[in-house]
Amino acid sequence: MRTNDKLIGDYNALLRAHGLHPSTTRTENLDDFLRDIHRSEERFGPTPDQVTQLLREAWTNSGIEDRAVNYPQEIVQAQAKEVEQLIERSYGKRAFSDRPIYAAEFPTGTLGAQAVETQHGFLVLVNVGLIHFLEQTLLLMYGHLLRWRREKSRQSDADAAEILYCHLITYLTGRIPPPPNIDVSPFETDLQTRILYSYFKNACLKFILGHEYAHIAAGHFEETKEYLPLSTCVGNLTVLRKSWLQEFEADEIATRALLAERGEMTPDLKSIGLKIHPTLTYRAAAPVFFFLLDELLTTVGIKIGVTNEEQLLEGDHPPSARRRENVAMCAIEATELGRDVLGFSEVCQTWVQTVGERVIMKAAPLR
Numbered sequence: 001m002r003t004n005d006k007l008i009g010d011y012n013a014l015l016r017a018h019g020l021h022p023s024t025t026r027t028e029n030l031d032d033f034l035r036d037i038h039r040s041e042e043r044f045g046p047t048p049d050q051v052t053q054l055l056r057e058a059w060t061n062s063g064i065e066d067r068a069v070n071y072p073q074e075i076v077q078a079q080a081k082e083v084e085q086l087i088e089r090s091y092g093k094r095a096f097s098d099r100p101i102y103a104a105e106f107p108t109g110t111l112g113a114q115a116v117e118t119q120h121g122f123l124v125l126v127n128v129g130l131i132h133f134l135e136q137t138l139l140l141m142y143g144h145l146l147r148w149r150r151e152k153s154r155q156s157d158a159d160a161a162e163i164l165y166c167h168l169i170t171y172l173t174g175r176i177p178p179p180p181n182i183d184v185s186p187f188e189t190d191l192q193t194r195i196l197y198s199y200f201k202n203a204c205l206k207f208i209l210g211h212e213y214a215h216i217a218a219g220h221f222e223e224t225k226e227y228l229p230l231s232t233c234v235g236n237l238t239v240l241r242k243s244w245l246q247e248f249e250a251d252e253i254a255t256r257a258l259l260a261e262r263g264e265m266t267p268d269l270k271s272i273g274l275k276i277h278p279t280l281t282y283r284a285a286a287p288v289f290f291f292l293l294d295e296l297l298t299t300v301g302i303k304i305g306v307t308n309e310e311q312l313l314e315g316d317h318p319p320s321a322r323r324r325e326n327v328a329m330c331a332i333e334a335t336e337l338g339r340d341v342l343g344f345s346e347v348c349q350t351w352v353q354t355v356g357e358r359v360i361m362k363a364a365p366l367r
Contacts (some may be wrong), residue, residue: 095217161358203286210254291324303363
């Protein structure tokens with residue numbers, strides 16, 4: 001990732017201008033851990049014993065899982081390195097024309113991220129709390145999907161909706177509501193499921209970052225110089241006003257970058273009838289899941305009174321439903337595998353819409 005001290009200085013100046021302080025957290029082998037996960041997940045097959053053993057050793061011996069959860073700034077920067085490489089590989093080696101980019105946290109108040117041009121390059125600002133929110137939501141989804149499979153019923157939908165509602169309120173408002181009177185242990189996941197969850201979480205974060213990197217790579221900051229204020233909890237942030245066409249283009253660049261690496265179809269995978277690498281459906285599902293979640297957050301935010309519907313209509317982003325349909329079609333075209341590549345996307349859509357309906361019914365204006 002091309003960055004420099006002057007660009008980091010721009011980031012620290014932005015924080016100070018909004019009454020915030022630079023993070024003092026440190027990375028301890030986190031990059032190595034993420035690389036190990038990436039390499040291992042590329043080898044996923046029907047019985048990932050080696051993967052399970054590798055991560056069990058990593059988590060047990062070093063406690064890296066706790067550090068990964070507690071150091072979101074470093075997770076953002078580690079994933080950003082991979083995103084830049086993916087986009088350069090799929091979009092062209094000169095995608096960024098040696099323009100420095102620095103990815104870090106900032107309370108943007110949005111689900112995703114915002115790219116901001118500075119004197120010395122670009123800052124890609126990921127909303128504070130986003131990684132934790134993704135972790136909590138995905139762990140709930142994976143645990144709930146296990147219950148669906150195990151119990152062959154939907155009796156647990158109400159409990160899942162109660163938990164998800166708490167996650168949504170915390171993310172939207174910063175308040176932590178009273179925990180639901182629910183035994184959450186039935187939603188816990190086994191180690192193998194946590195590996196799959198970790199891969200999917202990273203794929204979601206790569207899409208979020210990739211979308212902002214795509215705006216830079218596609219030259220959108222050169223095409224227009226019209227700006228608008230983005231209201232945040234620490235004051236306004238000046239961001240580029242982008243057209244719907246530019247937003248759709250950035251979605252497509254990020255989606256194609258995610259899908260550029262197909263994974264090796266080994267004889268073992270082919271022998272059990274698989275037509276595509278198992279991880280490809282996860283990468284295709286990441287953009288779809290992101291926009292499903294954004295639709296739900298927007299609807300709940302309006303109902304509880306923290307999201308201004310008029311400002312949404314005046315904003316520069318297309319409706320998430322349109323963008324979700326667009327990235328799904330992009331995945332089909334990018335892989336030439338038809339709707340097979342959307343297998344896990346459809347699972348995510350079923351879960352978010354099924355549990356989300358109960359969440360929306362529960363949502364009411366906050367006092």
